[in-house]
Amino acid sequence: MTAAGRVLVTGATGRVGREVVAELLRAGARVRALTRSPGTAGLPAAAEVVRGDLEDPASLAPALAGVERMYLFPVPETAREVVAMAEQAGVRRIVVLSGALAGQEEGDEAGYRPVEIAVEESALDWTFVRPGEFAANWLDHAPGVRDRREVRRPFTGAVGRPTHEADIAEVAAAALLGNGHTGRIYTFGGPQELTFAEQARIVGDAIGAEIRLLELTPEQTHEEWYAPEHGVDHAVIDWLLDLYGSTVGARGILPDAADVERVLGRPARTFARWASDHAEDFR
Ligand SMILES: NC(=O)c1ccc[n+]([C@@H]2O[C@H](COP(=O)([O-])OP(=O)(O)OC[C@H]3O[C@@H](n4cnc5c(N)ncnc54)[C@H](OP(=O)(O)O)[C@@H]3O)[C@@H](O)[C@H]2O)c1
Incomplete structure (x- = not known):
């Protein structure tokens, strides 16, 4: 993994988000963790915890200042605005937590694909993590x-x-910190x-x-x-x-764990x- 600038983790109190924070800290990254409720977030002291709400993009300005890389929890309603703000703030790389159902004609009820499209249309280097x-x-x-x-x-x-949340997080952390993940879509179960x-x-x-x-x-x-x-x-x-x-x-119809094994170099x-x-x- 390469030395990276500050990494912002949105959805940092989530099941995957907490593991992303932990994994980035283990790798020695400078981590800023976003939450709507810093007082009760229970995030590690080694992370810089900042208040912000993905549903209220204006609230994200302080969280984005000085950030180089970002893990994006998917909120389709505001994705376009959030991505534009990230670009303006100087973010260069973004890893999106998406889902295996992204873009499927029936099934993408969570709206993963609109978030991915907002990112594809930006100038950011991106990786999509699509767990089942x-x-x-x-x-x-x-x-x-x-x-x-x-x-x-x-x-x-x-x-x-x-799929174990720690595997999802390790794939995301590898894409945030490592090389060779730009433009890649990792779909796995x-x-x-x-x-x-x-x-x-x-x-x-x-x-x-x-x-x-x-x-x-x-x-x-x-x-x-x-x-x-x-x-x-x-x-x-x-x-x-x-x-x-x-x-x-x-x-035999669901995505297997091959992408996890390829990215992490070990079994899922x-x-x-x-x-x-x-x-x-x-x-
Ligand atoms: N469950 C599955 O099988 C599955 C499969 C594939 C993909 N996914 C996707 O994975 C995501 C869930 O990931 P996760 O388990 O790590 O997260 P999570 O446990 O659902 O929580 C993520 C955190 O993000 C913040 N958050 C949630 N909604 C928000 C919103 N609308 N605006 C601002 N902040 C919000 C909350 O933090 P604060 O309260 O601290 O702000 C929350 O603790 C969902 O998008 C889901 O669709 C799920």
Whole structure:
């Protein structure tokens, strides 16, 4: 890795963002971490923590001053403005947290592609990191596992390739600090195809307990997951149901971990490793 100027990490309190901060610090980079709530962010003392909100680009001016490289958490509504401000502030390299569904006709509900386009149309050197499903989505089931040793979800036969957030972050950090990543798109999942039922067994093994898996019907899923305060409205639930339904028994269609292995020069972390790293969350 080369010596870099200051690196701004947006989304720094996120599941991936925190790991990006940690990885950059481990590599000896000067890190500035963006959050809307510095008081409660719990970021490492070695990072310079600054307040700012990606939904309010004007608030980002202090965070961008003196920054050379930037990790961008995707917020499509303001991406164009944020990227223009970054360019003006002197940022030269940007690594975008995108998603494997970027640009797919049906599926890019999160709006990854508009963020990528805003970056492509800038003069910045860019790399897009497009992970598939995060292993960390399992943390949504942690309360049920802790309290009742139970997981309730639809399509338990859906096949996934859960990806460890630390691998996503290490790929992003490599692209931020290393050479040869400009104009590259890294699309990847975890190293193994696993049904949700198989994943449940692996989490159970990590905590030494059996996890009961209850398959919800689509109607029950809407009843249990609808929560407007968390943005899980019925349209999002329908989208997830389509996504999970389309991968029941479907092997060989999700991106594998080859890009992680190419960039990091080692195998991707397994889901068993993720479950062991997070065992305390489920005990
Ligand atoms: N879950 C998956 O399977 C999956 C797969 C592929 C891609 N993705 C994408 O990955 C991203 C999530 O990454 P992550 O897990 O690292 O992050 P995260 O845990 O969702 O949180 C990122 C942080 O960014 C800040 N933030 C979030 N929304 C913001 C907004 N609209 N404006 C300003 N700041 C905002 C928040 O920090 P503060 O409150 O501290 O400001 C938050 O803690 C999402 O874009 C998601 O679509 C997810």
